Amino acid sequence: MKSTRMEAFSDGVLAIAITVMVLEMKVPHGTDRNARRLACTFRCSRLLPS
Numbered sequence: 001m002k003s004t005r006m007e008a009f010s011d012g013v014l015a016i017a018i019t020v021m022v023l024e025m026k027v028p029h030g031t032d033r034n035a036r037r038l039a040c041t042f043r044c045s046r047l048l049p050s
Helices: 003-023 033-047
Strands: none
16 A cells, blocks of 8 residues: 555544544533633643543
């Protein structure tokens, strides 16, 4: 298999994974600063590999 096909495949898998993560995001219930900070921290932590 050519490396360009492998790169295209891995790009597609990554795009699908990011789409699923975005669809699972919940709207924060609070409107105060602390609620927004916690929501941002949670979203950023989902982007980092574990």
